[in-house]
Amino acid sequence: MTRTRRRALLGAVLGCAxxxxxxxxxxxxxxxxxxxGYGADRYITASLLEDPSRDVAYVVTGRDFPDGLTAGALAGxxxxxxxxxxxxQLTPEVRAVLGYYRKVVVVGGESPVGPDVMTWLQRNTxxxxxxxxxxxxxxxxxRLSAQEFAPGVADVVVATGRTFPDALAGSxxxxxxxxxxxxxxxxxxxxxxxxxxxxxxxxxxxxLGGTGAVPDDVxxxxxxxxxxxxxxxxxxxxxxxxxxxxxxxxxTGAPTTQFVSGTSWPDAVAAGAFAGRRRSPLLLTPKDCxxxxxxxxxxxxxxxxxxxxxxxxVYSVAAAKRTSCGSDVRTYLxxxxxxxxxxxxxxxxxxxxxxxxxxxxGFATDPRNSExxxxxxxxxxxxxxxxxxxxxxxxxxxxxxxxxxxxERPLASYDVAAGKPAAIRVDVRGVQRLTLVTTSSxxxxxxxxxxxxxxxxxxxxxx
Numbered sequence: 001m002t003r004t005r006r007r008a009l010l011g012a013v014l015g016c017a018x019x020x021x022x023x024x025x026x027x028x029x030x031x032x033x034x035x036x037g038y039g040a041d042r043y044i045t046a047s048l049l050e051d052p053s054r055d056v057a058y059v060v061t062g063r064d065f066p067d068g069l070t071a072g073a074l075a076g077x078x079x080x081x082x083x084x085x086x087x088x089q090l091t092p093e094v095r096a097v098l099g100y101y102r103k104v105v106v107v108g109g110e111s112p113v114g115p116d117v118m119t120w121l122q123r124n125t126x127x128x129x130x131x132x133x134x135x136x137x138x139x140x141x142x143r144l145s146a147q148e149f150a151p152g153v154a155d156v157v158v159a160t161g162r163t164f165p166d167a168l169a170g171s172x173x174x175x176x177x178x179x180x181x182x183x184x185x186x187x188x189x190x191x192x193x194x195x196x197x198x199x200x201x202x203x204x205x206x207x208l209g210g211t212g213a214v215p216d217d218v219x220x221x222x223x224x225x226x227x228x229x230x231x232x233x234x235x236x237x238x239x240x241x242x243x244x245x246x247x248x249x250x251x252t253g254a255p256t257t258q259f260v261s262g263t264s265w266p267d268a269v270a271a272g273a274f275a276g277r278r279r280s281p282l283l284l285t286p287k288d289c290x291x292x293x294x295x296x297x298x299x300x301x302x303x304x305x306x307x308x309x310x311x312x313x314v315y316s317v318a319a320a321k322r323t324s325c326g327s328d329v330r331t332y333l334x335x336x337x338x339x340x341x342x343x344x345x346x347x348x349x350x351x352x353x354x355x356x357x358x359x360x361x362g363f364a365t366d367p368r369n370s371e372x373x374x375x376x377x378x379x380x381x382x383x384x385x386x387x388x389x390x391x392x393x394x395x396x397x398x399x400x401x402x403x404x405x406x407x408e409r410p411l412a413s414y415d416v417a418a419g420k421p422a423a424i425r426v427d428v429r430g431v432q433r434l435t436l437v438t439t440s441s442x443x444x445x446x447x448x449x450x451x452x453x454x455x456x457x458x459x460x461x462x463x
Contacts, residue, residue: 033306033320033321033322034259034306034307034308034319034320034321034322035305035306035307035308035320036307036308036309036310036315036317036320037049037307037308037309038267038309038310038311038315039311040311042062042084042266042267042270043062043083043084043085043086043091043093043094044091044093045266045267045270045309045310045311046062046082046083046084046267046269046270047083047091047093047094047097049081049082049270049271049273049274049309050081050083050097051078051079051080051081051277053078053079054079054081054097054100054101054102055079055080055101055102055103056075056079056080056081056101056102056103056104056105057080057081057082057083057097057098057101057103057104057105057127058071058072058074058075058080058081058082058083058105058107058273059083059084059085059090059094059098059104059105059106059107059113059117060082060083060084060085060107060108060112060113060269061084061085061087061108061112061113062084062085062086062266063086063087063112064112065164065168065265065266065269066137066140066141066161066164066167066183067107067108067112067137067140067141068082068084068107068265068269068270069159069164069167069168069170069171069181069183069269069272070107070137070140070141070144070145070167070171070181070182070183071105071107071144071273072171072175072181072269072270072272072273072276073157073170073171073172073174073175073179073180073181073272073273073276074144074148074175075175075273075276075277076171076172076174076175076176076272076273076274076275076276076277077175077276077277078277080273080277081273082269082270082273083098083270084266084269084270085113085117087112087113087114087117088114088116088117089114089116089117089120090117090120090121095120095124098121098124098125098127099124099125099126099127101125101127102127102128103127103128103129103130104121104125104127104128104129104130105130105131105132105147106118106121106129106130106131106132107131107132107133107140107144108131108132108133108140109131109133109134110133113131118131130147132144132147134192135192136190136192137161137183138161138182138183138184138185138190138192138193139190139192141161141181141182141183141192141193142182142192142193142195142196143192144180145180145181145182145196145200146196146199148180149180149200151199151200151201152200152201152202152203153178153179153180153200153201153202153203154177154178154179154202154203154204155177155179155202155203155204155205155206156179156180156182156197156200156202156204156205156206156226157170157173157174157177157179157180157181157182157205157206157208158181158182158183158184158193158205158206158207158208158214158222159181159183159184159207159208159209159213159214160183160184160185160186160209160213160214161183161184161185162185162186162213163213164265164268164269165238165241165242165262165284166208166209166213166238166241166242166245167181167183167208168242168260168265168268168269168272168282168284169208169241169242169245169246169272169281169282169283169284170208170245171269171272171273171275171276171282172258172272172273172275172276172280172281172282173245173246173248173249173250173281173282174276175272175273175275175276175277176249176250176276176279177249179202179206180196180200182196182197184214184218186215187215187217187218188218188221189218189221189222194221194225197222197225197226198225201226202225202226202228203226203227203228204226204228204229204230204231205222205225205226205228205229205230205231206231206233206248207219207222207230207231207232207233208232208233208234208241208245209232209234209241210232210234210235210236210241211234213234214232219232233245233248235293238262238284239262239283239284239285239286239291239293239294240291240293242262242281242282242283242284242294243283243293243294243297245281246281246282246283246297246301247297247300249281250280250281250301253300253301253302253303254279254280254281254301254303255278255279255280255303255304255305256278256280256303256304256305256306256307257280257281257283257298257301257303257305257306257307258271258274258275258278258280258281258282258283258307258308258309259283259284259285259290259306259307259308259309259315259319259320260272260282260283260284260285260308260309260310260315261284261285261286261287261310261314261315262284262285262286263286263287263314264310264313264314267309267310267311267314267315268282268284268309268310270309271309271310274309280303281297281301283297283298285315285319286319286325287314287315287316287319288316288318288319288323289318289319289323289324289325289326289327290319290322290323290324290325290358291324291325292324292325292355292356295322295324295356295358296351296356298322299351299356308320321358321359322349322356322358323358323359324356324357324358324459327459328385328463329463330385330459330461330462330463331381331461331462331463332359332459332460332461333361333375333457333460333461333462334347334359334361335461336375336376336377337375337376339373339374339375339376340373340374341371341372341373341374341435342369342371342372343363343364343365343371343372343373343436343438344363344364344371345361345362345363345373346361346362346364347359347360347361347362348360348361348362348454348456349458350362350389350391350392350451350456350458351391351392351393352387352389352390352391352392352421352456352458353387353389353392353419353421354392355387355458357387357456357458357459358459359458359459359460359461360456360457360458360459360460361373361386361436361456361457361460362454362455362456362457363436363438363454363455363457364453364454365398365400365438365439365440365453365454365455366440366453367440367441367442370437370438370439371437371438371439371440372405372435372436372437372438373435373436374433374434374435375433375434375435376432376433377428377431377432377433377434377462378432379429379430379431379432381428381429381431381434381462381463382427382428382429382462382463383425383426383427383428383462383463384404384424384425384426384428384434384460384461384462385423385424385425385426385459385460385461385462385463386424386457386458386459386460386461387421387422387423387424387456387457387458387459388400388402388414388416388421388422388424388455388456388457388458389416389417389418389420389421389422389455389456389458390416390417390418390419390420390421390451390454390455390456391418391451391454391456392418392419393418393451394418394451394452394454395452396451396452396453397418397441398417398418398440398441398452398453398454398455399415399416399417399440399441400415400416400417400438400439400440400441400455401413401414401415401438401439401440402414402415402416402422402424402436402437402438402455403436403437403438403439404424404426404434404435404436404437405434405435405436405437406426406428406431406433406434406435407431407432407433408433408435411426411427411428412424412426416455421458424457424460428462436457436460438455440453440455
């Protein structure tokens with residue numbers, strides 16, 4: 001692939017995120033849809049995530065995850081990039097750019113990254129070449145840390161080396177904190193990790209994952225390696241742990257946020273370094289949906305852009321649209337032909353009563369008259385469902401009377417306000433035209449409160 005074609009792909013896949021308005025995070029709703037970025041395979045995806053400021057390149061195997069996790073934390077600095085490689089030779093996309101780097105670090109021994117890779121680099125680049133390899137994944141992580149960090153670091157991030165999800169979320173967090181990422185082996189701290197901790201003399205240690213990943217006796221052993229605190233950051237599963245990591249390392253929010261698959265590591269390894277360079281958290285999701293905890297964490301972070309890294313095999317359009325896990329299959333109103341009516345309508349999303357609704361219809365209400373919109377159903381629908389309400393955090397005092405009308409016949413009515421949503425479930429069998437009508441109270445516009453006069457119909461659709 002030529003450099004021109006590669007740059008064109010990068011612009012097509014990721015460039016749309018750069019076009020989002022750089023508005024105040026506090027006043028800007030997070031985007032409804034995540035912009036997706038991926039290549040034809042794991043190797044191209046990693047190369048597409050390259051930072052254009054080329055200084056140090058880390059080359060790791062694309063066949064297993066541990067070396068990529070620890071290197072990803074180091075590559076999460078501007079000017080540094082992480083590339084995946086097959087065992088025997090670099091891919092054309094990676095060969096095309098490595099000659100521009102001042103330094104190339106091959107991570108892992110000849111079993112994961114074969115000697116032919118190093119030979120090619122020696123013959124075709126002028127970069128300072130280094131291979132960092134230990135006897136195992138734990139030793140390699142310790143040696144990477146020793147190359148990069150002087151004693152007295154403020155924090156060390158520790159995760160299990162047996163599985164990837166916790167360390168994956170930790171790679172972006174460690175990059176943001178300027179901390180090394182070290183690995184432990186189930187119920188023990190490997191000798192190489194202990195030795196590196198003794199050299200580093202960290203001010204504190206942050207352990208990622210629950211007791212199933214890193215048992216309490218490992219934490220007890222780690223306490224001897226620091227005069228500061230040893231803190232566990234964990235959730236009930238890999239998705240909740242990534243949320244807890246985000247909350248711990250990004251307490252005031254983040255300008256961007258990255259989504260990756262929580263069940264497939266190859267695209268996600270490079271995404272960890274990409275997130276680190278952008279000082280953004282890395283959140284994990286299943287292939288086809290987003291857990292409530294993850295969606296709510298995005299709302300707390302209030303980013304200006306949201307990106308999902310991974311192709312169709314590991315990351316679906318439904319997940320990019322932030323479809324809630326556990327949602328029933330339905331046809332959303334935004335999938336029907338455009339409605340008619342006087343209401344100022346927008347496709348949106350909202351947190352109503354503590355629940356995130358990714359596919360919502362919003363009416364900007366006017367207390368001077370009723371607002372309405374009518375959708376054509378054609379008599380083929382069964383049940384209309386939605387959660388009507390005012391978004392959490394709205395301070396305008398908005399109260400709304402909502403009516404559901406079918407073919408000009410009232411079907412149901414509700415009164416909603418902040419903290420008082422209504423669950424709508426209406427039989428619409430045979431209904432040709434569905435109309436939603438809102439009549440609001442006067443509102444007091446609050447500075448920066450874009451939802452001051454908006455009533456939401458969360459996940460409004462037909463079953």
